[in-house]
Amino acid sequence: xAKNTSSSAFRKIDVDQYSEDNFKEDxxxxxxxxxxxxxxxxxxxQKYPFLHYNTRKYMEALKSVLSNAPLGSKxxxxxxxxxxxxxxxLLAVKPSQIEEAVNSLSPDLIDILMKYIYRGFEYPSEGSxxxxxxxxxxxxxxxxVGCIVRVLSDTRRA
Amino acid sequence: xxxxxxxxLSGSIPVSxxxxxxxxxxxxxxxxxxxxxxxxxxxxxWDKIHSLLEHDQRVLSIDWEPQSNLxxxxxxxxxAYVWKLESDGKWKPxxxxxxxxxxxxxxxxxxxxxxxxxxxxxxxxxxxxxxxxHNWWVAKNIKSGIRSTVTCLDWHPNSTLLAxxxxxxxxxxxxxAIKGVDKRPEDTSWAESSxxxxxxxxxxxxxxxxxxxxxxxxxxxAGEVLAWVSHSSCVCFVHSxxxxxxxxxxxxxLPYRCCMFANENxxxxxxxxxxxxxxxxxGGEWKFEKSLDSGAKALSxxx
Numbered sequence: 051x052a053k054n055t056s057s058s059a060f061r062k063i064d065v066d067q068y069s070e071d072n073f074k075e076d077x078x079x080x081x082x083x084x085x086x087x088x089x090x091x092x093x094x095x096q097k098y099p100f101l102h103y104n105t106r107k108y109m110e111a112l113k114s115v116l117s118n119a120p121l122g123s124k125x126x127x128x129x130x131x132x133x134x135x136x137x138x139x140l141l142a143v144k145p146s147q148i149e150e151a152v153n154s155l156s157p158d159l160i161d162i163l164m165k166y167i168y169r170g171f172e173y174p175s176e177g178s179x180x181x182x183x184x185x186x187x188x189x190x191x192x193x194x195v196g197c198i199v200r201v202l203s204d205t206r207r208a
Numbered sequence: 209x210x211x212x213x214x215x216x217l218s219g220s221i222p223v224s225x226x227x228x229x230x231x232x233x234x235x236x237x238x239x240x241x242x243x244x245x246x247x248x249x250x251x252x253x254w255d256k257i258h259s260l261l262e263h264d265q266r267v268l269s270i271d272w273e274p275q276s277n278l279x280x281x282x283x284x285x286x287x288a289y290v291w292k293l294e295s296d297g298k299w300k301p302x303x304x305x306x307x308x309x310x311x312x313x314x315x316x317x318x319x320x321x322x323x324x325x326x327x328x329x330x331x332x333x334x335x336x337x338x339x340x341x342h343n344w345w346v347a348k349n350i351k352s353g354i355r356s357t358v359t360c361l362d363w364h365p366n367s368t369l370l371a372x373x374x375x376x377x378x379x380x381x382x383x384x385a386i387k388g389v390d391k392r393p394e395d396t397s398w399a400e401s402s403x404x405x406x407x408x409x410x411x412x413x414x415x416x417x418x419x420x421x422x423x424x425x426x427x428x429x430a431g432e433v434l435a436w437v438s439h440s441s442c443v444c445f446v447h448s449x450x451x452x453x454x455x456x457x458x459x460x461x462l463p464y465r466c467c468m469f470a471n472e473n474x475x476x477x478x479x480x481x482x483x484x485x486x487x488x489x490x491g492g493e494w495k496f497e498k499s500l501d502s503g504a505k506a507l508s509x510x511x
Contacts, residue, residue, distance in 0.1 A: 073355055073356055073376070157458055161418065161458065193460060194459075194460025194461060195441075195460065195461060195462050195481075196441035196458060196459040196460045196461055196462070196463075197460070199439070199440060199441045199462060199463055200418055200420075200440050200441060200442075200458070203418075203419070203420035203421075203438075203439050203440040203441075203463075204418050204419060204420070204440060205377070205419055206417075
């Protein structure tokens with residue numbers, strides 16, 4: 051046989067990457083916040099629920115994790131940490147106080163919150179889904195269907 | 209609120225695209241098929257008077273030029289045709305040399321009526337003009353920067369600027385003046401005349417932070433405001449006075465599919481939430497004003 055068939059390395063080339071029609075996503079970090087400060091959020095969470103005159107601390111913790119959400123980051127570890135921290139905050143807030151927390155947020159933070167609620171559904175723990183469903187209902191009352199559509203269509207994922 | 213006029217053409221088959229003629233006495237429609245029909249208003253009803261059968265696959269967009277009465281159609285068969293009403297009362301298709309290898313998704317006549325733009329899945333916008341000596345329409349292509357299917361187009365009133373929306377989440381502004389067809393371009397609030405002289409140059413790119421496929425793009429009547437609606441349930445506006453700022457309205461409803469300006473300060477948008485909504489500009493800010501269709505019941509299958 052001819053010499054040039056002795057190597058089968060050509061079978062391992064991914065020809066699709068050379069196709070002109072490939073849609074290439076924007077590369078690299080898109081900027082934006084680098085993730086919430088874990089220490090700050092932990093200290094805020096510890097102060098709530100023990101000191102009843104500090105119950106506003108959960109709202110600060112919530113605003114902190116949402117404003118600093120690393121949505122534009124490509125670093126998976128940073129995103130993992132942010133998801134875990136945000137879920138801790140969400141699950142720590144008492145159901146009776148969820149509505150008040152949601153009402154205090156700006157429309158942009160409402161959209162970000164809905165993204166984390168859906169992420170939370172992906173990793174259920176004991177009783178977490180029921181708790182998140184209450185969050186979902188309250189956020190839906192403010193953000194409507196559009197808020198959920200943005201969770202699906204926005205390329206910056208939680 | 210006045211109730212809308214209902215034009216019932218087909219019973220319950222969805223109308224996928226349509227265009228009015230110049231004086232709104234005729235309407236040209238397609239029902240997600242390769243056939244195109246023209247209906248004429250007779251009193252309070254509408255009669256089918258013409259069938260335009262040339263496309264091989266679904267027609268995706270129709271536009272009717274009001275002054276010359278020329279009809280442009282384009283579709284999934286990668287073709288576009290310009291139809292002319294001949295003296296014998298029949299519509300004859302004219303050849304458009306498009307040479308694209310994907311579906312032609314949208315077609316729009318320029319306000320001057322001398323050329324039209326065709327967007328396609330080939331990530332190209334073709335500006336077509338008539339060549340007298342060959343009796344056909346020739347295309348000049350705009351490609352720069354478009355990375356996915358062109359979903360929508362709109363011309364600036366000066367017929368030189370073209371806004372292009374795409375499923376790559378961006379809206380782009382191109383110069384589309386053709387030497388020999390258009391007059392020498394003048395300065396506009398969006399770009400200077402020197403930038404407009406190069407055909408197909410990319411003048412601006414916009415992408416809102418919360419992105420999604422761009423479903424429709426529209427210039428205001430005087431051309432000073434550009435608006436688009438995207439699949440992220442957002443309506444975005446850019447004023448020519450500050451092209452770096454995108455004014456975005458996040459909606460509570462399902463995404464809009466189409467939008468058009470009523471005047472410089474009023475935009476109408478409609479889509480998956482069915483009722484058309486009005487947006488108003490006050491003090492430089494755009495806000496939802498009201499719905500134009502109050503509490504319509506869902507159509508029953510028997511109607």
